[in-house]
Amino acid sequence: MQRDRMRMKRGGSFLVFILGGSEVQLSHGRGKRRAYGTRDRARFNFPEPNRIVEGLDVMGYKETCALCWEEFWNYETPKVILVKNRNLGIIYRIIQLVIIMYFVVYVFIIEKSYQERESAPESSVITKVKGIAITNSSLERKIWDVAEYIKPPEGGDIFSITVRTMTTPLQRLNTCPESDDVPGSKCKSDLDCEAGEMDQLGNGIKTGRCVIFRDTNKTCEVEAWCPVENEINMRDSVLKGTQNLTLFIKNSINFPRFGFSKGNIHKSSKLNCTFDEDTNLYCPIFPIGFIVEKAGESFDNLREKGGVLGVIINWMCDLDKDASECNPQYSFRKLNSGYNFRHTKYFMENGIEYRTLTKVFGLRIDIIVHGEAGKFNIVPTIINVASALTSIGIGSFLCDWILLTFMNKNDVYSEKKFEEVKKNENTSTHNENGTTEQEVRPVLPQNYKHC
Secondary structure, eight states: OOOOOOOOOOSSSOEEEEETTEEEEEOOGGGOOOOOOHHHHHHHTOOOHHHHHHHHHHOOHHHHHHHHHHHHTOOOOOOOOOOOOHHHHHHHHHHHHHHHHIIIIIIIIISOTTEEEEOOOEEEEEEEEEOOEEEEOSSOEEEEOHHHHEESTTOOSEEEEEEEEEEEEEEEEEEEEOOTTSTTOBOSSGGGSOTTOBOTTSSSEEEEEEEEEETTEEEEEEEEEESOSSTTTOEEEEOBSGGGOEEEEEEEEEETTTTEEEESSOTTOOSSSOOBTTTBTTOOEEEHHHHHHHTTOOHHHHHHHOEEEEEEEEEEEETTSOGGGOOEEEEEEEEEEOOEEEEEEEEEETTEEEEEEEEEEEEEEEEEEEEEEEEEOHHHHHHHHHHHHHHHHHHHHHHHHHHHHHSOGGGHHHHHHOEEEEOOGGGOEEOTTSOEEOEEEEOOHHHHTTO
């Protein structure tokens, strides 16, 4: 495609103009001036040299701008040339086939890019856990119901189930030895304990005394809730039967853009069932052991340190189909290893305030809801079809580059591809039918290379 332009090179010994595909070279050193002759003009289709020379004599800023303005309004259009080359044709068709297959298979079938989409549905989650657990210790046998092992009890999308407890009973405000598990608590004399110092990892404020903690081990004395939490004073209890507890999840989603709502429970569903992906998809009652197993975790590890599991509910809805095709998909993940927290119960005895400190190792469950809905819309369809048609042109671009770069022997292809059509009354001819034909001038390869 010829780009009409003017190029002037100064500081050497010549001045070059390329106007409408014609090139003129004039010497301007020491007042000398030369233009190509008649033969050159016939070969390169030069305009009349007298006009160029006269224009150069008087051409200034305004004339140059006027010339550029005139050339600006020229029109360029692609030219179709049939190249009889099988190798180039095979490359062209393969590129077209790859682009078409990409848009048909991936863009339209897999990604469904003809649809308008909404990926942030409104969602509500209600949970309930049912069942009992038992702890057996040397002091007592205790029955745990849902009011005791569920924290918090509101039934939200994040909750924990107690699987193990370590209890420090009958604590009261007093002075006592710091636990030797606390860094920097061990001492040999009172000089090692600074009075009033408070360690952020400790249990209280140091009194400045070094006292016996256990056997011959000494630690700094602290003012705190005594006795402090340590292995000697704690009672360890593991809840048995927690894997048999059941979790009920009620989830509703809404896509406001499309006005579509749905829940994971059918109105006709009976809730005396257990979830099964094939037979009871709309029975969202999950045994805790089933969730732990699907998450790839073991109950022994959870009883020892606790953990965090995720129940992911994914709604992928194609609203061009029937609403019955929009179904929840459940998956289970281990999100974190280890989970514990502490809570206390206070009571008064003989006018003295006591408390029971309990460290709880729990199974925390997070209910996470994702969703995306799509429905046919003419706007994304037109955009993607236009993108597909435009991308097919990449094949022509690549083949043109191969043709003109690697196969353009003796500039044959470029002479055929780039031509200048100029209306010239003096050079117009009449064909056999008597109609007037316009002059067609090829853009020479040397001119094309400057474009």
